[in-house]
Amino acid sequence: MAGLIALVALALLPLFVNDGVTFIIGLAIIEAVFALSWNLLFNYAGIASFGHAAFFALGAYFVGCAQRYGWPLDFFGQLAVAFLLGGATAFVIGAVALKRASGIHFAILTLAIAELVRMVIGYVDYFGRDEGLGGIPRPVVNLGVASLDLRSSTAYYWCILAVCLVVALALWWLVRSRYGRALRSIAQDPERATFIGINVYRFKVISFAVSGAVAAICGGLSAPWVQIVTPDLSHWLHSAQPMLNSLLGGSSLFWGPAVGAFAYALINYATRTLDGASEIVIGGVLIGIILIAPTGISGAAVALKRWLSGARAGNKPAQAQQIERTAP
Numbered sequence: 183m184a185g186l187i188a189l190v191a192l193a194l195l196p197l198f199v200n201d202g203v204t205f206i207i208g209l210a211i212i213e214a215v216f217a218l219s220w221n222l223l224f225n226y227a228g229i230a231s232f233g234h235a236a237f238f239a240l241g242a243y244f245v246g247c248a249q250r251y252g253w254p255l256d257f258f259g260q261l262a263v264a265f266l267l268g269g270a271t272a273f274v275i276g277a278v279a280l281k282r283a284s285g286i287h288f289a290i291l292t293l294a295i296a297e298l299v300r301m302v303i304g305y306v307d308y309f310g311r312d313e314g315l316g317g318i319p320r321p322v323v324n325l326g327v328a329s330l331d332l333r334s335s336t337a338y339y340w341c342i343l344a345v346c347l348v349v350a351l352a353l354w355w356l357v358r359s360r361y362g363r364a365l366r367s368i369a370q371d372p373e374r375a376t377f378i379g380i381n382v383y384r385f386k387v388i389s390f391a392v393s394g395a396v397a398a399i400c401g402g403l404s405a406p407w408v409q410i411v412t413p414d415l416s417h418w419l420h421s422a423q424p425m426l427n428s429l430l431g432g433s434s435l436f437w438g439p440a441v442g443a444f445a446y447a448l449i450n451y452a453t454r455t456l457d458g459a460s461e462i463v464i465g466g467v468l469i470g471i472i473l474i475a476p477t478g479i480s481g482a483a484v485a486l487k488r489w490l491s492g493a494r495a496g497n498k499p500a501q502a503q504q505i506e507r508t509a510p
């Protein structure tokens with residue numbers, strides 16, 4: 183019920199707020215799914231990636247170039263190709279890197295790859311070099327009998343919400359499938375998972391490919407929304423964003439990183455007028471939240487709900503509690 187209420191509120195948001203707030207919430211939705219893709223690796227597969235922004239930048243530049251230069255491919259086709267391109271690139275990197283590195287060594291390797299991608303983009307004229315690729319138009323999708331005009335902020339915002347919802351639900355289904363249960367067993371104890379017949383290497387490579395594909399489609403959605411892509415999309419600071427969102431919202435719960443992304447956007451928006459002190463205030467607030475609630479906002483909410491349920495059960499008469507305990 184809470185999820186449905188949040189979804190309806192997000193869908194109706196552009197009708198009640200200005201374009202600036204709509205823009206911020208649209209970015210938060212994209213960053214929420216980006217954080218979910220990173221948490222698929224961290225929480226469910228036991229893999230830490232410090233260069234996840236490379237796949238985001240890959241999808242953003244592909245869709246940005248396709249829109250900017252008028253490639254003969256409709257927008258949803260561009261997103262599909264970005265998804266496949268990000269997944270294929272992540273599969274190749276994972277297949278090679280996970281054979282030779284793990285833990286912090288793998289994380290540093292992904293960070294180096296992301297920085298290499300950023301430097302290469304900065305030297306290519308077709309990509310706008312260090313200044314980036316600007317003037318990216320928002321799409322008009324030809325559906326055959328009609329066209330879907332996404333050039334307005336409201337229309338494209340609803341497109342972002344719809345695509346991100348589909349991708350997030352697909353990830354939610356994945357982690358609750360047999361594949362997801364196998365991933366959780368790998369994250370808890372890789373040696374025991376190998377002993378019971380799970381191919382740990384194969385599952386990790388597939389999860390890395392899926393995570394990279396989702397990150398790429400998030401980047402593809404962001405390009406027409408922001409209307410500019412720059413090499414900073416592959417910067418290590420952007421790779422740190424999904425980590426921060428996961429810690430803030432709670433990495434142990436599936437929707438925790440999404441909660442963290444919206445919480446970060448809210449904190450960032452509330453401190454926007456604090457010229458020169460905004461970063462200090464944001465950092466202090468985030469550190470305070472993480473110290474007070476080590477399991478994140480979602481984990482704290484779940485713990486509070488359990489405590490209230492226990493308190494209500496404790497206030498029941500002894501006879502009622504005895505009936506509940508002995509009931510079949």
